[in-house]
Amino acid sequence: MSKSLGISIAGARCPQCREGNLFSVSLLSYQKLSDVNKTCPVCGANFHPEPDFYYGAMYISYAFSVALVITSLTTINVLVSAPKLWMYLSMVVFLNALLLPAMLRYSKVLYLYGLSKLKYRGY
Template sequence: MGRAIVGAKCPKCREGKLYSVNVLSYRKLTEVNKSCKVCAANFHPEPDFYYGAMYISYAFSVALVITSLTTINLLVDVPKFWMYMTMVVVLNIVLLPAMLRYSKVLYLYGMSRLKYRGY
């Protein structure tokens, strides 16, 4: 299951792709495929299903801020405010696609009724 989550694969067959572009791409950030091309599983079980993924995305952002602030405090004797802000902004811009997409992947795996069916 870990490889399927990292690869953003279908929770039912673990072969079809959830996204039409690479998971780390900045194109089509919020667009999830309608269904699996391999097993025809529906990736949109109800309207606005992925709104719940915002909570996971928020947790990713909080973890990123805490990690970056701790790292700066460990590496710099007297950190300046601009160091904190620059690191948080840059890391958020760089990791935005991964955080948005993996929050949807984790939400789909955890909250949908799609269960693995080994064919």
């Protein structure tokens, strides 16, 4: 039974077989956090189609950060009647530190799914 596209992206699975892990360590590990496996452990798909392929994922990571800043600033403006500068700064720093692992990983996942030539093959 094949996994859906959304579940495969959320689980950081191989775009070709949707079974193998893209990353060698879990999301909760801070060692080698965003190192992508060279190949899929299940189907052998190449996760590094060219040198420095994942540099483009920085743009997706930047978009995640901008969305996080806008969302947190808007939330503070709605919830607090007269917010201080330290509230904005501490909220942005805290949320970025908390969500950085997920933003780094999923920027690479979305970049690989969107721009690689790997297509799903149901085995």
